[in-house]
Amino acid sequence: xxxxxxxxxxxxxxxxxxxxxxxxxxxxxxxxxxxxxxxxxxxxxxxxxxxxxxxxxxxxxxxxxxxxxxxxxxxxxxxxxxxxxxxxxxxxxxxxxxxxxxxxxxxxxxxxxxxxxxxxxxxxxxxxxxxxxxxxxxxxxxxxxxxxxxxxxxxxxxxxxxxxxxxxxxxxxxxxxxxxxxxxxxxxxxx
Amino acid sequence: xxxxxxxxxxxxxxxxxxxxxxxxxxxxxxxxxxxxxxxxxxxxxxxxxxxxxxxxxxxxxxxxxxxxxxxxxxxxxxxxxxxxxxxxxxxxxxxxxxxxxxxxxxxxxxxxxxxxxxxxxxxxxxxxxxxxxxxxxxxxxxxxxxxxxxxxxxxxxxxxxxxxxxxxxxxxxxxxxxxxxxxxxxxxxxxxxxxxxxxxxxxxxxxxxxxxxxxxxxxxxxxxxxxxxxxxxxxxxxxxxxxxxxxxxxxxxxxxxxxxxxxxxxxxxxxxxxxxxxxxxxxxxxxxxxxxxxxxxxxxxxxxxxxxxxxxxxxxxxxxxxxxxxxxxxxxxxxxxxxxxxxxxxxxxxxxxxxxxxxxxxxxxxxxxxxxxxxxxxxxxxxxxxxxxxxxxxxxxxxxxxxxxxxxxxxxxxxxxxxxxxxxxxxxxxxxxxxxxxxxxxxxxxxxxxxxxxxxxxxxxxxxxxxxxxxxxxxxxxxxxxxxxxxxxxxxxxxxxxxxxxxxxxxxxxxxxxx
Numbered sequence: 234x235x236x237x238x239x240x241x242x243x244x245x246x247x248x249x250x251x252x253x254x255x256x257x258x259x260x261x262x263x264x265x266x267x268x269x270x271x272x273x274x275x276x277x278x279x280x281x282x283x284x285x286x287x288x289x290x291x292x293x294x295x296x297x298x299x300x301x302x303x304x305x306x307x308x309x310x311x312x313x314x315x316x317x318x319x320x321x322x323x324x325x326x327x328x329x330x331x332x333x334x335x336x337x338x339x340x341x342x343x344x345x346x347x348x349x350x351x352x353x354x355x356x357x358x359x360x361x362x363x364x365x366x367x368x369x370x371x372x373x374x375x376x377x378x379x380x381x382x383x384x385x386x387x388x389x390x391x392x393x394x395x396x397x398x399x400x401x402x403x404x405x406x407x408x409x410x411x412x413x414x415x416x417x418x419x420x421x422x423x424x
Numbered sequence: 425x426x427x428x429x430x431x432x433x434x435x436x437x438x439x440x441x442x443x444x445x446x447x448x449x450x451x452x453x454x455x456x457x458x459x460x461x462x463x464x465x466x467x468x469x470x471x472x473x474x475x476x477x478x479x480x481x482x483x484x485x486x487x488x489x490x491x492x493x494x495x496x497x498x499x500x501x502x503x504x505x506x507x508x509x510x511x512x513x514x515x516x517x518x519x520x521x522x523x524x525x526x527x528x529x530x531x532x533x534x535x536x537x538x539x540x541x542x543x544x545x546x547x548x549x550x551x552x553x554x555x556x557x558x559x560x561x562x563x564x565x566x567x568x569x570x571x572x573x574x575x576x577x578x579x580x581x582x583x584x585x586x587x588x589x590x591x592x593x594x595x596x597x598x599x600x601x602x603x604x605x606x607x608x609x610x611x612x613x614x615x616x617x618x619x620x621x622x623x624x625x626x627x628x629x630x631x632x633x634x635x636x637x638x639x640x641x642x643x644x645x646x647x648x649x650x651x652x653x654x655x656x657x658x659x660x661x662x663x664x665x666x667x668x669x670x671x672x673x674x675x676x677x678x679x680x681x682x683x684x685x686x687x688x689x690x691x692x693x694x695x696x697x698x699x700x701x702x703x704x705x706x707x708x709x710x711x712x713x714x715x716x717x718x719x720x721x722x723x724x725x726x727x728x729x730x731x732x733x734x735x736x737x738x739x740x741x742x743x744x745x746x747x748x749x750x751x752x753x754x755x756x757x758x759x760x761x762x763x764x765x766x767x768x769x770x771x772x773x774x775x776x777x778x779x780x781x782x783x784x785x786x787x788x789x790x791x792x793x794x795x796x797x798x799x800x801x802x803x804x805x806x807x808x809x810x811x812x813x814x815x816x817x818x819x820x821x822x823x824x825x826x827x828x829x830x831x832x833x834x835x836x837x838x839x840x841x842x843x844x845x846x847x848x849x850x851x852x853x854x855x856x857x858x859x860x861x862x863x864x865x866x867x868x869x870x871x872x873x874x875x876x877x878x879x880x881x882x883x884x885x886x887x888x889x890x891x892x893x894x895x896x897x898x899x900x901x902x903x904x905x906x907x908x909x910x911x912x913x914x915x916x917x918x919x920x921x922x923x924x925x926x927x928x929x930x931x932x933x934x935x936x937x938x939x
Contacts, residue, residue, distance in 0.1 A: 266484070267475045296495075358470060416459075
């Protein structure tokens with residue numbers, strides 16, 4: 234489990250990132266890279282594509298970070314929301330480009346990041362993640378963020394509520410409906 | 425239990441590491457509902473292990489550093505293009521800005537300013553787009569209106585006048601006047617009125633100007649504008665219409681007293697206006713094309729009153745001025761008019777100051793004589809023989825002193841014998857006689873029997889020829905003739921050389937007093 238990102242971290246890093254400081258930018262990358270990578274992976278279902286999109290996401294962050302205005306009341310939540318919004322737009326662009334070129338990578342199911350798993354286990358894992366990604370695309374953005382925060386980042390409901398700017402009850406409700414929908418989608422996909 | 429609470433409890437147990445089968449056994453009645461959720465949650469836990477590999481991280485950091493480096497130092501090429509675009513945009517903006525300022529300055533310029541000439545030229549451009557003569561003339565006058573407005577504004581503000589707008593205004597009016605003959609009557613009248621309005625306003629401005637030189641300039645400009653206006657009016661009169669009385673002679677003929685037209689005469693001065701009305705009885709033969717006044721003359725025919733002397737032969741009683749009007753001769757006394765009647769003068773037309781009779785060169789001087797009885801004179805003076813033997817139009821006058829008891833000299837000698845023999849004491853003076861081609865001796869009897877000298881001294885008006893004195897050897901006679909010649913007004917139309925001593929110029933108009 235990754236430690237939660239605090240407001241002080243964001244408040245201290247943001248000026249350096251806006252000034253183009255390499256150290257600040259790399260620190261920011263270390264804070265958010267895996268989180269955003271998982272979010273992207275849950276959407277695209279391909280580890281390498283998710284890695285490339287993650288890099289591209291940070292390039293966009295560097296390009297537009299000067300124009301970002303931090304919310305002084307909840308700096309970390311506002312900055313995280315801004316990063317996930319960029320990731321969502323990036324994934325949308327990616328899906329649009331894939332539909333346009335109709336490119337199919339035959340090796341998608343093979344190139345899964347597996348170290349402990351063997352080739353068979355890696356294939357199953359890759360297939361499971363690809364199926365999950367297809368199901369996640371059906372959910373709403375809030376449902377996706379709740380599920381990713383809950384299971385990917387292992388965040389508490391309170392943290393997710395702070396990230397999304399919602400109450401914990403709303404987060405529980407979102408989580409419940411999201412799991413119901415996702416279970417139906419995954420069960421229908423299996424059958 | 426609430427489904428949300430059940431699912432939340434199941435997730436918490438799953439997160440705590442409890443197996444899915446164990447969780448389902450806790451809620452057997454909800455197993456069908458909980459099982460998909462647990463499966464979905466299990467699938468989602470696969471994402472928790474997903475992380476970027478170290479090579480991926482390193483590669484990403486390299487890319488980010490390169491992006492940061494590019495952000496810190498932009499590419500020179502991009503900077504050059506950006507600078508060029510910025511420079512071009514700034515240049516265009518500067519050009520537009522200064523062009524706007526220049527146009528505004530020129531549009532608001534006043535006489536004396538730097539841009540006023542440009543403004544004058546620019547405002548003249550619309551004239552070029554006028555295709556009709558009326559439109560172009562109106563545009564010229566409109567342009568002159570603007571220049572007059574400039575003059576007015578300048579005089580009203582500073583009391584000074586500038587020569588440039590004045591000249592431009594006159595140029596505009598003149599340009600309009602040059603097209604006046606192509607316009608209709610109404611258009612010409614309107615044009616003349618507008619130009620005349622310019623003259624009037626200039627006159628008013630001259631009264632308000634402070635500088636004497638400016639006042640003079642304004643007045644001169646006003647005079648020139650009036651002249652232009654009058655020229656426009658004159659252009660209306662150029663078309664020569666046939667006169668009602670003489671449709672065959674529409675052109676102004678050179679009216680000679682003899683009623684004859686000199687075929688070789690050309691109008692040296694086109695002074696005869698179309699409106700001139702000749703005497704009703706004056707027979708003017710059809711005018712040859714040579715004598716026609718062309719509708720368009722290079723020298724504009726102006727109707728001017730030429731102070732033309734009207735030498736008249738008048739026999740008046742001595743010491744008495746004849747207040748009666750002098751009759752206008754219809755024709756010169758002809759040969760054979762010896763029936764005792766003086767040349768019957770027709771009723772002279774009302775003197776039209778516009779009518780100028782140009783006798784020259786149709787008239788050949790001829791000395792006329794009028795016998796005026798003077799009781800004190802008893803002698804006879806005979807002109808030199810060379811005068812008596814040249815009865816042509818160019819001969820010298822021969823004077824014969826009237827002697828009541830004396831018989832006229834040779835037939836060729838134009839001897840004047842006072843009628844009734846009561847010319848004693850009359851003064852013999854000479855009056856020019858137009859040359860009719862008749863011999864001299866034929867004229868003499870026409871006058872002699874009709875001369876009804878009164879006891880007073882008669883008087884004769886002598887045409888301007890001072891050379892008459894040449895033929896008179898007698899000093900007293902010379903004095904008389906010279907005085908008479910001096911009293912006469914010289915003919916302004918006498919050709920050069922006609923007044924030579926040998927060829928006296930004679931006024932053609934010979935008017936005798938009605939008996």
